Amino acid sequence: MIETIYVEQSCIGSDRVQTIIKRFPRTRILECEFYSQVFNRAGQNFRLQKKLPCLILAQKHKGFVLPAPAGYGIGGKHNFYFSHMLNCLYDCRYCFLQGMYRSANYVLFVNYEDFATDIERKIVEHGQDSVYFFSGYDCDSLALEPVSRFVEFILPVFARNPQAYLELRTKSTQVRQLLDIQAVLPNVIVAFSLSPEKIVQAFEIKTPSLQKRISAMQKLQAKGWPIGLRFDPVLLFENYELTYKEFFHTVFTSLDIEKIHSVSLGGFRMPKHFHEKILKLYPEEPLLSAGMQSDKSLVAYRPDDEKELLAFCQAEILKYIQPDQYFPCQY
Amino acid sequence: MINIICALDCEARVFIDFYKLKRVREHSLAIYENQVMRVLVSGIGHLAAATTCAYAAALSAKASVYINIGSAGGKDFSIGDCFLIDKISSEIFVDDFYPVISFSTGSRRAMLKSMDMPNAAYVAGGLQDMEAYGFYAAARQFTTLELIQCIKVVSDTQANERDGLSKQFLQELLLSSFSEIRKIIQSLQQLCAEYEIQISEPQYLSLMLNQFKFSEAQKQQLKRLLRGMNSQKKLSPILLEQLSGCGKANDVLMVLAQKLADQVLQLGQFDD
Helix, strand or coil, X not given: CCCEEEEEHHHCCCHHHHHHHHCCCCCEEEEECCCHHHHCCCCCCHHHHCCCCCEEEECCCCXXXXXXXXXXXXXXXXXXXXXXXXXXXXXXXXXXXXXXXXXXXXXXEXXXXXXXXXXXXXXXXXCCCCEEEEECCCCCCCCCHHHHCHHHHHHHHHHCCCCEEEEEXXXXXXXXXXXXXXXXXXXXXXXXXXXXXXXHHHHEECCCCHHHHHHHHHHHHHHCCCXXXXXXXXXXXXXXXXHHHHHHHHHHHXXXXXXXXXXXXXXXXXXXXXXXXXXXXXXXXXXXXXXXXECCCEEEECHHHHHHHHHHHHHHHCCCCCXXXXXXXXX | CEEEEECCXXXXXXXXXXXXXXXXXXXXXXXXXXXXXXEEECCCXXXXXXXXHHHHHHHXXXXXXEEEEEEEECCCCCCCCEEEEEEEEECCCCCCECXXXXXXXXXXXXXXXXXXXXXXXXXXXXXEECCHXXXXXXXXXXXXXXXXXXXXXXXXXXXXXXXXXXHHHXXXXXXXXXXXXXXXXXXXXXXXXXXXXXXXXXCCHHHHHHHCCCCHHHHHHXXXXXXXXXXXXXXXXXXXXXXXXXXXXXXXXXXXXXXXXXXXXXXXXXXX
């Protein structure tokens, strides 16, 4: 439940902001000059703030669309990501966001039009080449959709640019708007991050259960939406083989495999400076230390352990799908 | 430690009496405390509040709460209304503060402007006092923002009412909001306990630091590794003995890093 909404003075009068505010009639509305006054200030504690995050409505001024990290993609020649929202409604203990931002508050950039303009500019720049846009890097793409209605806004951009692709990375079951849409877009992939239920319970706090996510995927597939499966990160734990074997079986036998757009697989890894911050926030959390080692810039499992884990998962996955559906993360 | 800073003794009295706090005579300030709570009477004005807050911080561990509690004027409200302040501005300073409220108590919220001198022209739509800004400006130096709050009870809604405020009236005013204030204090105590988990030194740290010479960077690494081993529940006298047998600090770090990398995450409690 959001109890406070901060609004940048420059956008308080906009229809979109007023519509969002009206959804929260009992919520305290505070104006600020710049969202950074609330979001970026020193001395905040991400873990404590995560108990009751606020919503900040602001305008983004630059960097709407950025190149995706190397090795990140599902077949596109040019890959970009955008962040219309900072921070996630969920609280996954392995997530790098815990170490990236000082604040756990949600920032929603309400100038959607500027995102759309930049996306279309990139599409035009690359002519007939396949261009992929990834949503869900700094937030969950669908969790706040009933409030933000960002996906509803951006889909027409991809309707008129069928050569461009949009991935909506999510753990959410907020798929109603997608189910209500008349014309499904074949170039929009709803990509679900999935983990075994015992991982969901242990580390993916506030997220829907695996079964609920599967149910959402089934509904989307029935409607005709391309579905992506994102097994990322896979985690190393005692007897992981049996757990992941059963997990992949559950997932793949619940869906129409032929209609799955893409499956990706990646191990746990995190920039060292993010990992150190998260360790300070959650010193008692065993996930963040067990089996990990670090080099100068990255924390991950030991190479042999990771190789074994990924090889096992890959072998299991490929029992169900075709190789051309499979996109392992390349680091 | 819960540090409550009040401008006046009559505002502090309800907390002193309820929590049975004892006056600590060694200090030049009026300070009352027990094992978990300290009330400081600062006097009127932002400078007094700031310096008193700094004094409290010098007596406190990093995981401490700071609350400014007192009376305030507010022409748009009723006498006795109690508010958790979520925006603090100042008559003389440019920056605004936005207290971080990471708990839900159902308390009403208000903005507040701290005045430099008593002011007959009341702020529209908010409260006014003379301490909160100075208090907050100081407190944010000493702990995480989520542990710093301002609570104000409306004592006057017109200038002439303020002139007639007696000590007994102010004391009764704070008493009338005490149960609400107490809920806020309890919420802050819970947050503080969670913050303490984050910043407490891991077991065996001081033993290792006494035994080996670590550089500052190595000390940070040692803390990280000991915390990691603690999270795996692998800190034990046997491990301590093994570490004590190391030749030098770097060997300790290598042993711990290796042991941590060898750990396998257990998820037994989440079995299907």
